[in-house]
Amino acid sequence: MNILISAAALLILILLVIVGIEAAGLEYFFGVFIPYMAVVIFLSGIIFKLIGWARSPVPFRIPTIAGQQKSLGWIKSSKLDSPATILGVVGRMVLEVLLFRSLFRNTKYETKPGQKLVYGSAKFLWIAALIFHWSFLIIILRHLRYISEPIPSLVPLLQNLDGFFQVGVPELFITNILIVVSLAFLFMRRTADPKNRYLSLTADYFPLLLILAIAITGIMMRYFTKVDIAGIKTFAMGLVSFKPVVPESINVIFYIHLFLVSSLLVYFSFSKLLHMVGVFLSPTRNLSNNNRSVRHVNPWDKPVRIHTYEEYEDEFRDKMKAAGLPLEKE
Amino acid sequence: MYDSGKILAGIIIFILLITFPFWLNSIQGEYKGEPELVIDRSNGAQCVKSTDYMRNSHMTLLNEWRDEVVRNDNRFYTISSGERIEMSLSNTCMSCHANKEEFCDRCHDYSGVKPYCWDCHIEQKKLETN
Numbered sequence: 001m002n003i004l005i006s007a008a009a010l011l012i013l014i015l016l017v018i019v020g021i022e023a024a025g026l027e028y029f030f031g032v033f034i035p036y037m038a039v040v041i042f043l044s045g046i047i048f049k050l051i052g053w054a055r056s057p058v059p060f061r062i063p064t065i066a067g068q069q070k071s072l073g074w075i076k077s078s079k080l081d082s083p084a085t086i087l088g089v090v091g092r093m094v095l096e097v098l099l100f101r102s103l104f105r106n107t108k109y110e111t112k113p114g115q116k117l118v119y120g121s122a123k124f125l126w127i128a129a130l131i132f133h134w135s136f137l138i139i140i141l142r143h144l145r146y147i148s149e150p151i152p153s154l155v156p157l158l159q160n161l162d163g164f165f166q167v168g169v170p171e172l173f174i175t176n177i178l179i180v181v182s183l184a185f186l187f188m189r190r191t192a193d194p195k196n197r198y199l200s201l202t203a204d205y206f207p208l209l210l211i212l213a214i215a216i217t218g219i220m221m222r223y224f225t226k227v228d229i230a231g232i233k234t235f236a237m238g239l240v241s242f243k244p245v246v247p248e249s250i251n252v253i254f255y256i257h258l259f260l261v262s263s264l265l266v267y268f269s270f271s272k273l274l275h276m277v278g279v280f281l282s283p284t285r286n287l288s289n290n291n292r293s294v295r296h297v298n299p300w301d302k303p304v305r306i307h308t309y310e311e312y313e314d315e316f317r318d319k320m321k322a323a324g325l326p327l328e329k330e
Numbered sequence: 331m332y333d334s335g336k337i338l339a340g341i342i343i344f345i346l347l348i349t350f351p352f353w354l355n356s357i358q359g360e361y362k363g364e365p366e367l368v369i370d371r372s373n374g375a376q377c378v379k380s381t382d383y384m385r386n387s388h389m390t391l392l393n394e395w396r397d398e399v400v401r402n403d404n405r406f407y408t409i410s411s412g413e414r415i416e417m418s419l420s421n422t423c424m425s426c427h428a429n430k431e432e433f434c435d436r437c438h439d440y441s442g443v444k445p446y447c448w449d450c451h452i453e454q455k456k457l458e459t460n
Contacts, residue, residue, distance in 0.1 A: 043348055047341055054337035145442030147351040149361055155442050166446065169393040226386040229441045234364045240351045241361045249382070280340060299332060 006205035038262035045269025057299035132182035368432035
């Protein structure tokens, strides 16, 4: 059911463009208005969330560690997995962000017939996630060729590496295959296993399908249906230099691609995709484990009104004296 | 403890990254639009296929030609006018588009493509001067 809803939502988005372009001729709307709007919503949505996070107090250090914490000098401590210094935390964060170390520790559990519950390591999620994210990043960076003139030398470098095998013309990019395969795997992972299917929501399937559709439309344009790349660059340059021109005679597939990317940007800050910025704020990763060596004051402690015994005596001195009670101060 | 200072720095870095295309553009100076292609029509007013097709798919055509020649030893191609032309990068394409720098290269630089074909294939001009 959740799969059907996500697929239907995606289909509606695609139909919207086809009808809008083919029947209603809304090229300006889909080509200029929607992309600008998407970037604005993307930026402001994320900034809004970040401001919310900036206003929240930092929790007490959570030492969910996979290593010995720093204690006595002669006990070997794990500098990366249980860092006590800022440097160690930076190292842990860098590895987390670039290599997804937490996912590497992913485990699976299953009961085979006649067996007890068995726990095992499950590395495929980590591998597929790593391949997907890196391919996506390289693909996004390659797109710089459309929005810069002259093109930074990073782009040809990436293209050369990506087209390393020099298969066909235009050159086959390795990341194009990897992103589709890894997305397909990540999708299958959720659907093939009943436990994972039970846990998966529409919000899990939709981004996978959306990014898959973006990748497929891009691949179609590059290798099969073909588009006027120079013309599209002129259009994209118009957008980034704030002098938008609507391209003529551009395939509807390009508009679908652009609209799905815009949808992704709009959807971003309202969904789990926000983990792109959220990962930097993981309290179990970005706080050093120095609970024992540094005093941490609870940020939301209100100053407590205290009434000391001296004040009490001052207040009731006369009455206490009258009752014959002993006093500290006469 | 609050980390708003660090998050604020993060927000600024994030904005700079996302708006990169926009300010990169203003740093790189005035965008001059699509480069002018110099088309030499002295050998014929038409390309081997329609201009639209050539613009979008000339690389596919070249790939088909290459495969035909190298794998099937079939060196000739009939264009829509009925004329038979040689399927050759250097001899056919570059005979009309001899001004590689002002034609192929200009558009490729703009589109960010560097075909590696010229590692082996020679340009018509160099052929003539040799």
